Amino acid sequence: AAGVIQSPRHLIKEKRETATLKCYPIPRHDTVYWYQQGPGQDPQFLISFYEKMQSDKGSIPDRFSAQQFSDYHSELNMSSLELGDSALYFCASSTGTGIHEQYFGPGTRLTVT
């Protein structure tokens, strides 16, 4: 079965650079969630989209922005990168009304040097 795809899997950037993470949800899933997991921490919710509209917002820095496109893929744009942005970024997808149907991608590991 098709799973959530995230690209790239690994990314190394320098401070003050920008980064774009991509997420391709499972086919026919219309909701995408982004989570950030710092070293030794639990994942923290950043933002979600349903039918291309922002549906919820968590602890996402103003330097970050995200959107969901017409094909339902989503991109997380991160500017003015800081060392503290080094983390594992997960994308998850679901159908619009699923408490239990939320599937996580493999994650993108971002390292800021």
Added chain:
Amino acid sequence: AQKITQTQPGMFVQEKEAVTLDCTYDTSDQSYGLFWYKQPSSGEMIFLIYQGSYDEQNATEGRYSLNFQKARKSANLVISASQLGDSAMYFCAMRDQGTGGFKTIFGAGTRLFVKA
């Protein structure tokens, strides 16, 4: 406010024995889901088991079972017959509608070490 509490930062278990990982939760919603995920050192988040708030029976998936005590707001994970490959970080998580959308709230995690 929604919250997940895992009070065991680390646990040791002997291979082939059973182990219980504790989880308590807090939510004001009547409809919610409780989940356990396994995260090995490679980083991926592996879904293990799900319990719905209206489910009357405890969920089971192979060697994993969820001890759901709704009145006490606890959702402990029981792993039977531990294997060396079970060594990993385990997250208890909850999903309810909250402020909009079904975002997942995670606990701090419990690192399980299985000894040979």
